[in-house]
Amino acid sequence: MNSVPATSSSAAWGIALLRVSLGVMWIAHALLKLFVFTLPGTAQFFTSIGFPGFLAYPVFAVELVGGLALLLGIYARQAALALVPVMAVAAWVHVPNGWVHTSAGGGWEYPVFLIVASIALWLLGDGAVALKRSSKFTPRFA
Numbered sequence: 001m002n003s004v005p006a007t008s009s010s011a012a013w014g015i016a017l018l019r020v021s022l023g024v025m026w027i028a029h030a031l032l033k034l035f036v037f038t039l040p041g042t043a044q045f046f047t048s049i050g051f052p053g054f055l056a057y058p059v060f061a062v063e064l065v066g067g068l069a070l071l072l073g074i075y076a077r078q079a080a081l082a083l084v085p086v087m088a089v090a091a092w093v094h095v096p097n098g099w100v101h102t103s104a105g106g107g108w109e110y111p112v113f114l115i116v117a118s119i120a121l122w123l124l125g126d127g128a129v130a131l132k133r134s135s136k137f138t139p140r141f142a
Contacts, residue, residue, distance in 0.1 A: 015127030019070050019080075022117055026067030026083060033060045049093055062086055070121075073130025077138060080121040087114045 033042045039060060043053035063086065069079035091111035097103050101110035126133050 009128075012128040015121070015124045016073070016129055017127075018117065018121055018124070019073060019076050019127050019130070022080065022114070022121060023067045023070030023072075025114070026063050026070060028067075030060050030063035030067060033063070059086060073126050074132040075134050076126045076130055077122050078134060078136065080118040084115055084118050084122075087111050087118065091115065 033039060033056065037045070039056055042056035042060070046056050046059075047053040062082065066079045066083045066086075068074075070076050070083075088111075091108045094101075094106050094108040094111060097105040098107045099109050100107045123139055125138075
């Protein structure tokens, strides 16, 4: 299965819109950890929910680098796939809070939506105006 070619087609531009919006979202989440919660505060939160606090730093890095890769279209498929486990853990952490993301502590609907959107981007490809494409980890169906 080939990705949608980077042409002026509406599909290619729609995929690019998905890619860029996901990139902006990931960058925003990384910057929240840096400037609002702070990395030590995020580490403390991770510890409070049973994860090693030091994981706050690689999670921040993955979110920032992955978000930039999506935004710029640099190995976007791979970045989208690499970000899925981060959001899967976030969804799992929010399960006790219920479905609705606006509930106290945040629910799991938004993280699951982002997982689905990231998998869709991995399946669809880079879309228009991607800087660096790669066929590695490209899904192939019989």
